Amino acid sequence: MxxxxxxxxxxxxxxxxxxxxxxxxxxxLPVSTQGDSxxxxxxxxxxxxxxxxxxxxxxxxxxxxxxxxxxxxxxxxxxxxxxxxxxxxxxxxxxxxxxxxxxxxxxxxxxxxxxxxxxxxxxxxxxxxxxxxxxxPPKIINLSRDLVVNEGSNVTLMCQASGKPEPSISWKLVSSSGDLASDDEYMEIPSITRQRAGTYECSAVNEIDTDVQTVDITVNYAPTVSEGRDVGVTLGQRGVLECEADAVPEPAFEWYKDDRRIFNGFDGLEIVKTASLSKLVFFNVSDGDYSNYTCVALNKLGSSNTSFLLFGPRAVQDGSGGSMGVHLHTCLLLLVFLPLLLKF
CATH class of the missing domain: 2.60.40.10 (Immunoglobulins)
Known part of the structure; x- marks a missing residue:
């Protein structure tokens, strides 16, 4: 040196x-303890x-x-x-x-x-x-990751934060009306349903500032298919059967005519899929197309199906005409026997 x-x-x-x-x-000794005269x-x-x-x-x-x-x-x-x-x-x-x-x-x-x-x-x-x-200011230092769970699972979300003064922590489901919330580091969701899927927001608040972070929960569930609607189509015209399903993950679709599976291009038919909707398209309806059809929606959690009837206009006329004939015959009988019944 x-x-x-x-x-x-x-x-x-x-x-x-x-x-x-x-x-x-x-x-x-700390300075504040000095006491010299x-x-x-x-x-x-x-x-x-x-x-x-x-x-x-x-x-x-x-x-x-x-x-x-x-x-x-x-x-x-x-x-x-x-x-x-x-x-x-x-x-x-x-x-x-x-x-x-x-x-x-x-x-x-x-x-x-x-x-x-x-x-x-x-x-x-x-x-x-x-x-x-x-x-x-508060800072969220430990937060649950995004989750993918099956419907019915028990879910626990965690959010921890630092700050001075010590921040208060709260949870809420952003897409909810406010009925699902927690004023704690942990949020318990027992037997989660598809309605509880969405974005969960954790807020850490003290008198200095606010820190907000989110966790996304995806809830998987088996498909539910909407009831099939029968369709009447004239010969030679275009016809469409629509099958809609609600499912997570997004479902796959299968079409059947009676018990035989239909593939895209089968007998000139086309299968068109958009998200949760599948369409069976007939470009030129023939007599052989009039039949029962089944749509099956499936994912890794299960499957669901519904049936359709593709029919021609003659069936509509025959059905309605027969029905009207029955009703007319009944009315005539009542007119004949009504005077006799009134005598008693």
Missing amino acids: SVRGHLVALYKCSLLLSLRMLLLVPTG QSDNKVMDNITVRQGETVFLRCAQGDVVTHTAWLNRSSILYAGEDKWSVDPRVSLVTLNQEEFTIKIENVDMTDEGQYVCAVQTSSRPRTTSVHVLVQV
Whole structure:
């Protein structure tokens, strides 16, 4: 070490010893416990600052100051104009006969604690202490991942957050009317149904800010097919049978004529699928197309089916004509026998 280095080290050592001998920083005792009759110790109000902001530490000088320093616990930050702290965020703002002010930029939780301004004047030593409180906005640090579950499963969502003051945590189903919510880190969903699928929002809130993150839950369930609707088509015309199913994952469809499966292009038929809907398209209906058809929707959880009847207009006329004939015959019988019945 050079001579200059030895001198600087000796100076710092002597200054630290001087501060302790002046009872400004008694070894092993917090500054606020000093009670010497020849010293003037002042405790300032707490300073509350948000994480990332800048805090200014000020203390009055006055009289003829021989030594002055800002300390953090047992570490000296500044001794007069000499910076002892290696932290680049700490810097000197003002040092004159009236005021000694330093600042700490980009404050973090590690900066929270007690700070002491120690002053030795021509008449007596004194200290001014202040406690810095650091507020931290909430941050969600542990969150459940997106889930894919089968209907009927028990689901637990977890959301944990840090912050100061300690944040409150709540859950809600975004797509719900508000009947599914929780004011806790955990949200329990027993026997989940398809209606409970969707986006769940976790909110962590304190008086500083709010942090919000989401979890998506996909609920798998077996297909449910809508009831088939019979279709009447004239010979030579285009006809369509539509089969719609509700399922997650998206269902596959199979078509059958009687017990024989129909494939795309079978006898000039086309099968068109769009999401949860399948269509069986007849481009030129013939007598051989009039029959019963079955649509089956299936995924890995199960299947469901429904039946259709493709019929011609003659069947409609015959059916309606026969029905009208029966009703007409019944009316005629009533007209004949009504007078006889009235006599009794």
